[in-house]
Amino acid sequence: MNERPNGKQSLLVVGNLSDWIASGKDLPRDGDIVFSDFADLSEAFLIKIRPELVLSQLLATGFDAVDLAHRLCDLGYVGRYVALTGPLVHADLIKAEVDRSCPNLEFDIIEIGAASDVRTL
Helix, strand or coil: CCCCCCCCCEEEEECCHHHHHHCCCCCCCCCCEEEECHHHCCHHHHHHHCEEEEEEECEECCEEHHHHHHHHHHCCCCEEEEEEECCCCCHHHHHHHHHHHCCCEEEEEEEECCCCCEEEC
């Protein structure tokens, strides 16, 4: 988990960090990006890093976007959360579920297909 010592707002990327690192990929080193495993999220952590935006995959190892949305709501996060995915048939149903159950989140799904085919719900 990366924490920001200056208390400025940041982008929080939630995922399975050990899988990412095990795949041989390095985490980008940018002072405005904070990485966290789903299990490491806490109210104190969110207060400390003050994320302006939370970003994750729609389906990740050990959690999905609905799980993360509920966790963020339970921890008191109010703000924007974006889930990235490949093309889906009924992404609007997932968005509707999160919008209904977590009204304090500004939730979006971004579908990424071919390089020129990006759709935001």
